[in-house]
Amino acid sequence: MWNPGTWRSKPAAQQPTWPDKANLERVEKELASVPPLVFAGEARDLRERLAAVARGDAFLLQAGDCAESFDGFNADAIREKLRVILQMAVILTYSSGVPAIKVGRIAGQFAKPRSKPTETVDGTELPSFLGHMVNDMPFSKGDRTPAPERLLQAYNQSASTLNLLRAFTKGGFADLHRVQAWNQEFVASSNEGQRYASLASEIDRALRFMEATGVSSLQTEIHEAEFFTSHEALILQYEEALTREDSLTGQWYDCSAHMLWIGERTRQLDGAHVEFLRGVKNPIGCKVGPSTTPADIVGLCEVLDPDREPGRLTLISRMGADKVADTLPPLLEAVKEAEYPVVWACDPMHGNTFTSGSGHKTRHFDDVLAEVSAFFAAHRGAGTWPGGIHVELTGEDVTECLGGAEEVQTEDLAKRYETMCDPRLNARQALDLAFRVAELVIPNR
Numbered sequence: 001m002w003n004p005g006t007w008r009s010k011p012a013a014q015q016p017t018w019p020d021k022a023n024l025e026r027v028e029k030e031l032a033s034v035p036p037l038v039f040a041g042e043a044r045d046l047r048e049r050l051a052a053v054a055r056g057d058a059f060l061l062q063a064g065d066c067a068e069s070f071d072g073f074n075a076d077a078i079r080e081k082l083r084v085i086l087q088m089a090v091i092l093t094y095s096s097g098v099p100a101i102k103v104g105r106i107a108g109q110f111a112k113p114r115s116k117p118t119e120t121v122d123g124t125e126l127p128s129f130l131g132h133m134v135n136d137m138p139f140s141k142g143d144r145t146p147a148p149e150r151l152l153q154a155y156n157q158s159a160s161t162l163n164l165l166r167a168f169t170k171g172g173f174a175d176l177h178r179v180q181a182w183n184q185e186f187v188a189s190s191n192e193g194q195r196y197a198s199l200a201s202e203i204d205r206a207l208r209f210m211e212a213t214g215v216s217s218l219q220t221e222i223h224e225a226e227f228f229t230s231h232e233a234l235i236l237q238y239e240e241a242l243t244r245e246d247s248l249t250g251q252w253y254d255c256s257a258h259m260l261w262i263g264e265r266t267r268q269l270d271g272a273h274v275e276f277l278r279g280v281k282n283p284i285g286c287k288v289g290p291s292t293t294p295a296d297i298v299g300l301c302e303v304l305d306p307d308r309e310p311g312r313l314t315l316i317s318r319m320g321a322d323k324v325a326d327t328l329p330p331l332l333e334a335v336k337e338a339e340y341p342v343v344w345a346c347d348p349m350h351g352n353t354f355t356s357g358s359g360h361k362t363r364h365f366d367d368v369l370a371e372v373s374a375f376f377a378a379h380r381g382a383g384t385w386p387g388g389i390h391v392e393l394t395g396e397d398v399t400e401c402l403g404g405a406e407e408v409q410t411e412d413l414a415k416r417y418e419t420m421c422d423p424r425l426n427a428r429q430a431l432d433l434a435f436r437v438a439e440l441v442i443p444n445r
């Protein structure tokens with residue numbers, strides 16, 4: 001029988017070694033009594049939207065930071081990230097005619113799995129940086145020691161981020177009449193920015209046309225944006241503490257975000273992360289990398305979506321541009337054959353990371369695009385719906401990923417390399433990607 005704590009009897013990969021268990025327990029108790037960040041009804045709304053994606057009637061845009069930071073936390077950065085996601089969604093929807101469901105990697109994306117649990121510098125071995133929910137980045141014993149108080153700070157920052165997102169999306173910022181104003185200055189001068197501006201003026205004209213013909217463009221759908229939150233459910237004490245029984249249905253929801261996902265490194269069928277997420281009713285995701293076998297994927301579907309509920313499970317393929325054509329088709333066939341109504345999304349970032357000559361962890365825009373194209377081709381071959389993309393981006397003018405229409409070169413990487421973890425697309429690269437993806441989406445209708 002599942003309950004929010006049954007994961008504790010299973011092996012949990014990628015967990016910090018908390019030095020002070022009593023303090024951790026105290027924090028868990030405190031978190032168990034704080035208000036939920038999202039409501040069960042909202043998670044059910046997202047499940048319905050994702051059910052439309054599973055049917056081929058909508059497209060999922062899941063995007064945001066690799067890791068959110070406690071430092072430099074401010075309204076501008078949140079607004080810029082939201083702005084670029086809104087722009088991408090408008091591009092996708094207007095160009096393809098298919099609604100884009102917006103899910104941020106935001107308001108809770110504070111914990112990171114790492115390739116090695118420790119890092120050694122000049123003979124000193126310390127725990128790896130696991131995200132601000134756990135420890136801090138500077139290489140000192142104090143910074144790297146996991147501190148449970150950080151779970152509370154992650155909750156508080158998530159709450160104020162979510163509050164601001166709700167204000168921006170419901171309070172006028174996201175009104176489609178402002179579609180022109182979402183173009184930021186440093187974007188507007190670029191090719192992608194100009195392409196966006198002409199699309200925005202077409203939307204303006206369409207809105208005026210609607211008004212002229214007496215169709216009200218003052219409807220909620222035009223004034224407000226629907227925006228959901230998500231993060232990797234890595235630190236299970238945090239997720240358990242925010243898991244609440246819904247008074248309407250008696251079912252359990254993890255109220256730390258609308259959608260939670262399991263990472264590529266924690267998707268073991270008999271592991272704690274699969275055990276925890278199988279029992280909460282939120283829509284959930286699972287990353288699947290190139291080593292995934294058809295048996296693995298059907299096993300994940302059986303455990304995570306036993307009732308075959310459309311919108312419940314999103315499989316996020318992150319194969320690498322050079323592997324996806326070989327590794328994805330057998331998985332698509334296996335899931336189709338077993339009749340699981342999953343959403344298939346493409347994460348074209350995590351399989352394409354490499355270290356540049358300048359020593360930066362980076363990704364090339366061409367590889368990102370190549371993986372997305374091959375993902376769409378695989379779906380065309382299998383007769384399944386390429387349901388969405390999952391990308392790491394920022395609204396800032398960073399230089400973390402190479403390439404794009406305004407070529408970022410290796411020697412540019414050092415200029416504004418600001419990420420705490422993986423390299424993110426900047427706003428221009430993100431718009432460029434949205435235009436390319438929109439060309440690949442062929443509506444079912």
Ligand code: PEP
Pocket residue numbers: 066113232262263264265287318347350422
């Ligand atoms: C991530 O999404 O930041 C991540 C670590 O991905 P993956 O689990 O696919 O490696």
Ligand code: CO
Pocket residue numbers: 066067350392421422
């Ligand atoms: Co990442």
